[in-house]
Amino acid sequence: MRMSNMFSRTLREAPQGAESKGYEYLLRAGYIKQLGAGIFSLLPLGFKSTKKIENIIREEMDRIGGQEILMPVVNPADLWKESGRYYSIDKELARFKDRVGRDMVLAMTHEEAVTDIARAEIDSYKRLPLFVYQIQTKFRDDPRPRAGLIRVREFTMKDAYSFDRDQEGLEKIYRDNYRAYFRIYDRCGLPSIAVSSDTGMMGGKVAHEYMYLSPIGEDTIIICPHCGYTANRQIAKIYKEYEKEEAKPIEKVETPHAKTIDDLASFLNIDAKKTCKAVFMVGSFINDKTGEEEDKLIAAFIRGDLEVEEAKLQHAAGANSLRPAHEEEIRECGMVPGFASAIGAKGNFITIVDESAAYSSNLVAGANEEGYHYINTNFKRDYDGIVADIASARDGHLCPHCHKPMEAKKGIEIGNIFQLGTKYSEAMNCTFQDETGAQKPVIMGCYGIGVGRLLACLAEEYNDEGGLKMPITVAPYDVHLVSLVKDTEVAEKIYESLLESGIDVLYDDRKESAGVKFADADLIGLPIRITLGNRSLKEGKVEVKLRSTGEITSYDIADLAKEIKEEISKEKAKILDNIVDKNL
RNA sequence: CGGGCAGUAGCGCAGGGGCUAGCGCGUCUGGUUCGGGACCAGAAGGUCGCGGGUUCAAUUCCCGCUUGCCCGACCA
Structure with a gap:
């Protein structure tokens, strides 16, 4: 991609209202553009990054047997009346009537839609288990969008749904998802922890949330540094000591x-x-x-x-x-x-x-x-x-397990998994016949990841004074080719050779000063920068700089494509080598 | 939904009852530069968010609406 032809431009100053670094850089680097409160467009850089994140999610969902589908954003309200959520969810659920006056909703999640499909597909225990997912737009009319992509009204979500005949089956797929989620965050380079969580409007009993710890987070997580107990404050337990004594007269x-x-x-x-x-x-x-x-x-x-x-x-x-x-x-x-x-x-x-x-x-x-x-x-x-137990866990309260002091931390929810049980299958009559001929409700689970929020967290985690420092697995391009030479012919040849070697490269071919090009490269934050300068070029060399560490290496032009491929593998290895299976 | 702040050029901002509404950055033209947001000269670009009121006169004052941001309520 030639920067002279790129759709978005960089901004020197932060647009009004960008209070977090990550959000500011996503705007300034031209990854995203705001359209309204909590409504954003993804520009080419942001879209490309998002696609990479989505593909990591796809690969991990496929690995655990997920089948990708795509359900509509617009749902007939009747389905939501069946589950009861048409009534129990307030204004967050956007409702409207179609031209003939039918009640419709903009789906904020897809339990209803997927259960409607499942009840037609599933008739026998022989059809189970099943596991589907989609990467699709959600609309939630949040009363208070904030912090850029952290809390928005329209967003892309990966939502997955499992169908099992019994609790054991649900627990297996739940464990598979638990592990897959960590792999997804690890592959994106985003530090994450899992915490026990409230089930909220989803219903069900067991649930975990994945958190990216950050001071700008809105959730409070209670962590026991001694035994590892972690929970969202909404459900975090504390060890309470009681002073029991003889009752005295009132x-x-x-x-x-x-x-x-x-x-x-x-x-x-x-x-x-x-x-x-x-x-x-x-x-x-x-x-x-x-x-x-x-x-x-x-x-x-x-x-x-x-x-x-x-x-x-x-x-x-x-x-x-x-x-x-x-x-x-x-x-x-x-x-x-x-x-x-x-x-x-x-x-x-x-x-x-x-x-x-x-x-x-x-x-x-x-x-x-x-x-x-x-x-x-x-x-x-x-x-x-x-x-x-209605007590709120605070910093310093005692752990329910080991009775030692716990800590409170701020976090951003980047995913959640729920054991739904039969809440939707019962309400919507999604049943199967077992070996004895009995009709039983299907046991369900659901699993969500906010894709845009993940990008926002990555921008939050990876930045410095100059701009973004995107991990190579999610960066829009692997390589930023910055040409400072007057003789464009050499630069063009190098660009072509990189492309031919299958390297994903952003080529700064603009007629700009070196300072502008470097500043933009830092801002956009691609992991590997190649600089073509007149001096080194005379010696047949080019300079390669890593955005993450600032490390600079000089390579012969003849070997450039090969060496860059090597650098790309090394950058990828830095991230992928850190993946450790985390089991529930 | 409550409280606060704001809406003036593409972006960031200043200004102010009357005259040609400014500044920085960006943009365009020409020239000089050419490894960290260069310099010189010139130029384009605004219904001052929308509607109403006060006034001889409103972008400026008043009211209503609207949009956005921040805090809170809320949030899978």
Whole structure:
């Protein structure tokens, strides 16, 4: 490819709003171009890089028996009504009517579509297992796109779906995917970790997320450096120690202005661990079959030294979504914000009590009266509710396995795998006949990777002051040929010879100064740069510089193609040699 | 959806109730340079986001809308 003919240009200055380095360079180097909030075009460089990533994904999916298909973005809404997600997913799912008034959706994932195909294809256990995947456009009307390709509304996703007759089969393909995902990230050169995760809107029980650790990440990951326990904060467990003692009689005390746990603890001169905190949310409960929606107050109680994790609370309550409760909604149930507990409360609300509060004795809790708290409150004796783990894991909390302090880190989710079970097969009647003639629901799994987000993470991981430093497995071209010579004939010949040797090369044949060409080469970040300069050319030599290390070597023109092929293999080996099978 | 900021040339920005709306970079022409974003001379390029209001006069002030960014709610 000749740069004189390239569709995109580089930008000297970062466009407004590019706050992360990776995003800034992708824009400035001309990989991507924004069209709207969370909507991007891939320009030739970005598209070429994306294709390389996609092909790595393809190869790894094929390796574990995946068959590639392609499903439509536009789905009839009826399928989504069958699964219930037409109702349970809010505005993130884009809906519209076609010309005759049929409800349609833009698929944000393809469980419904693939299950519709599968229920027609699968009739007998002899047809199982099956495993399909696609690399396709998704639209999710995210309320807050941000950080370039990190969080977008339209994006390319590899989504795969497995169909098995039993849990053992599902677990096998799940393990295959677990390993394949690491191979994909490793081959792209992207550092990644797997963490146990929430199942969110996908449903199902077991799930893992793959994370690229980065300060610009929006997810919080809890990691135990001692035993290796890792989980998304949304589900991360912590080891809680309880102070169990003889229950003392409950007593009301005056605590003026002590509305927060800090105030209360210092006023009574006690540890926050001896208090019970109340958190009020309103949960939305949606009937999957009818779409009917009901709001209900959720009163959550937790020991004063801990925080409530909303995702856990939402699960414990069985709600579709949560929002903070208004003061009136709390008062309607007989509780007083700032001085609240479940003691003496009444009305239609759900009480969720964290283990920390349920199993500790003699805690200070609100008296539901302005300016008063109870001391020595005890779960079961004084109030009741559903006991669950709703505590939010924080940096320094103890590991549930080895009881040593854990760390909190920020990460970007670059993939996820779910054991769906029968959520969709049951809802959509996707069954098979077993040896005994019984109809059973197919056991499903689903597996996703955001391709554009992967590119964004790579740009984040591989850059310096000059621009991108793309790993050779995902760089748009392997080689950047920079010609500084007046005599274009020599440069053209070298370009031709590289092409003939099958080398993927970007040729800077523009009439620009050396500085401009070098700056652009650094910005675009191809792994190997060949410089043709007048001086070295006279001696029959050219200079080869590696973007990753800055290492410079001089080669005879006669050997150039051969030597470059060698350099390419070495660059590839640097990445591929690091692949270690990681098993679940 | 709440809060904040912004929309002026391709990009980054300045300006300001009236006159020809500027600057840097980029672009075009000519010339000099030629291994790290060169220099000289000349030139092109703007419905100042859209609509309404105030005013003799609005790009500037006011209102509405819209688009984008940031924070939060949200997020497989």
